[in-house]
Amino acid sequence: MLKIGEFSKLSRISIRLLRQYDDSGLLTPEVTDPFTGYRYYSEYQLPTANRITALKDMGFTQNAISEVLDCYDDPASLERCLRLKRAEALAALEEAERRLRLLDTALERLRKDETKMKYDVTVKTVPERTVASVRQIIPSYDREGDLWGIYCQETARMNIRDGDPALCTAVFHDGEYKESGVDVEIQKTVKGTYPDTEHVKFKTVPAVQVASATLRGSYQRMTEATEAVAAWVRENGWVFDGAAFWIYHISPHDTRNPDEFLTEVCYPVRKK
Structure with missing residues (x-):
C-alpha cells in the first residue's frame, strides 16, 4: 500500500x-x-x-x-465519448480562430492608423424586376449560402437567362436581428418566364426607393455601412419603410478574397 x-x-x-x-x-x-x-x-x-x-x-x-x-472496458462506448469530445474541441477551436481573425483585423487597423471608412449614402429607386426567389427560415445568417445552393441545384437544367442588370440580392424579412431561425430570401434577376420548382419561385418584384451605401471589403465591416445609412436617414428626415436587402456586386462566388467583396446595403425608405 x-x-x-x-x-x-x-x-x-x-x-x-x-x-x-x-x-x-x-x-x-x-x-x-x-x-x-x-x-x-x-x-x-x-x-x-x-x-x-x-x-x-x-x-x-x-x-x-x-x-x-x-466506458474503458467497452471500446465502442469509449470511442463515442472521445469522438464527442473531439467534436466539441473542434467547435471551440473554430470559435477561437474566428475571434483571432477579428482581433487581427482590429490590430491591423490600429497599425495602419485607419479611420472609419467613409460611406456615401444615396437615395435611389431599384427598378421593378423579375426574379428567381428562394425564401426559407435558416439556422443563422451565415447559412445564407444554403439558399443559393438550392437555387443552383433546382435551376441547373433550366437555361435561365440573367436579367440586365443581373442583381443578386438577399432580403432580410425579420423585423429584428435574430440569433437563430432567420427569415431570409435570396433573389436573382432573370429575363423571361420559367416554371416554379419545389423551392424556387419566379415573381415580379415592384420598384422600391432605398437609401443605400456600398461597402468594399469583408462582411465583418457591414455594421459600419449600416450605421452610415441609419445616421443619414435620421439626419435627413426619412424613415425606414420595409425589409432591408443587400445587393452582391462582387461576392464569394466571384472571389475568395474578402477584401474584394463589393456589397450594397439597401434600406427601403420614405419621407416623413
Whole structure:
C-alpha cells in the first residue's frame, strides 16, 4: 500500500487533487484508516490515476471523467465519448480562430492608423424586376449560402437567362436581428418566364426607393455601412419603410478574397 504522498509522486497528481477526487468519488483510496483518516492507495490504482489525468488534459470535467472511466472496458462506448469530445474541441477551436481573425483585423487597423471608412449614402429607386426567389427560415445568417445552393441545384437544367442588370440580392424579412431561425430570401434577376420548382419561385418584384451605401471589403465591416445609412436617414428626415436587402456586386462566388467583396446595403425608405 502507498501513503498518499507516495501515490502523489508516482501518479504526478497533487495531494490536494487526490483528496478532491476522493471526496467526489472519482478515485477512492484502497484503504482509509478509520482512526487517523490517513489514505492509502494501491499500485493497481495508478493506471486509473493516469487515465484521469489524460482525460482532464483532454478537457473532460470531473463528472464526465467518471462516466468515461466506466466506458474503458467497452471500446465502442469509449470511442463515442472521445469522438464527442473531439467534436466539441473542434467547435471551440473554430470559435477561437474566428475571434483571432477579428482581433487581427482590429490590430491591423490600429497599425495602419485607419479611420472609419467613409460611406456615401444615396437615395435611389431599384427598378421593378423579375426574379428567381428562394425564401426559407435558416439556422443563422451565415447559412445564407444554403439558399443559393438550392437555387443552383433546382435551376441547373433550366437555361435561365440573367436579367440586365443581373442583381443578386438577399432580403432580410425579420423585423429584428435574430440569433437563430432567420427569415431570409435570396433573389436573382432573370429575363423571361420559367416554371416554379419545389423551392424556387419566379415573381415580379415592384420598384422600391432605398437609401443605400456600398461597402468594399469583408462582411465583418457591414455594421459600419449600416450605421452610415441609419445616421443619414435620421439626419435627413426619412424613415425606414420595409425589409432591408443587400445587393452582391462582387461576392464569394466571384472571389475568395474578402477584401474584394463589393456589397450594397439597401434600406427601403420614405419621407416623413
